[in-house]
Amino acid sequence: MADPTLNFVSCPDAGNGHRMAYWQWGDAQATHTVVCAHGLTRQGRDFDVLAKALVARAPGPIRVVCPDVAGRGQSDWLADPQAYAVPHYAADMLALLAQLKPQTLDWVGTSLGGLIGLVVCAHAHAVGAKVRRLVLNDVGPVLEWQSLLRIGAYLGKNMHFDSLQQAADALRLIALTFGPHTAEQWLELTRHMLKPHAQGGLRLHYDPAIALPFQCITEEASLQGEAALWALYDAITAQTLLVRGAESDLLSSETAGLMTQRGPRARLVEFAGVGHAPTFVANDQTDLVASFLLG
Secondary structure, eight states, X not given: OOOOEEEEEEEOOSSSOEEEEEEEEEOTTOSEXXXXXXOTTOOXXXXXXXXXXXXXXOSSXXXXXXXXXXXXXXSOOOSSGGGOSHHHHHHHHHXXXXXXXXXXXXXXXXXXXXXXXXXXXXXXXXXXXXXXXXXXXXXXXXXXHHHHHHHHHHTTOOOEEXXXXXXXXXXXXXXXXXXXXXXXXXXXXXXXXXXXXXXXXXXXXXXXXXXXXXXXXXXXXXXXXXXXXXXXXXXXXXXXXXXXXXXXXXXXXXXHHHHTTSTTOOEEEEETTOOSOOOSOSHHHHHXXXXXXXX
């Protein structure tokens, strides 16, 4: 299967605007569009395996779009670090949807990408779209504080690598909660996480300033935000699949259980031996999502 095409959408902001990159698989003219939004420090190529599976298994034309959220991957870095926040990310996604004009829209969101999806579900009508099916990957209205502290401990750190393999080894230690991967799978997940370093070697692909607003979050503020997230969740009309790593420290089993009883009454599937968050590389994970979206 051919590699994805790299595209851009112009997004407004308080300054001169910025460009958000997105990777497109499948048929650019397809009426069925699946948007896959990545986690906090990740980028759109995380979904290569899932995107290929969706294109191969779809009964008709399909377009799979995997954005690089602002400040990540091939997207522009923002002049104002405080704009690295869910409301701004969601506004960028609405600009993307306005450009794509999908007739049938599904959303797959891992962690941060799931939170963005909650906002998009509420506002997609503003650009003539509506989310039909929603996959929330290891995220919900309640974010466990200890997990946020764990993520904050490595977010935004300047890391320099001499080789792809050295980077893969270092990032594997940070991402042990992603669950088991073969050496080849992990190397491929790492490849797109890197950019050339100005002084030689490699560095992480994202703007270190994405850590600044994250570091301003307090436990009290996190708790206060839960009510707003629950309101967004309860208003969802899309058929919803909730995926959870059985050992997740971000999405508790209690919150996941509540999500099966409230709002869209999500169908919950947990994967043993995985924490935060499943990568949709293993066959059982890709099969689950593909069957849900294409069934």
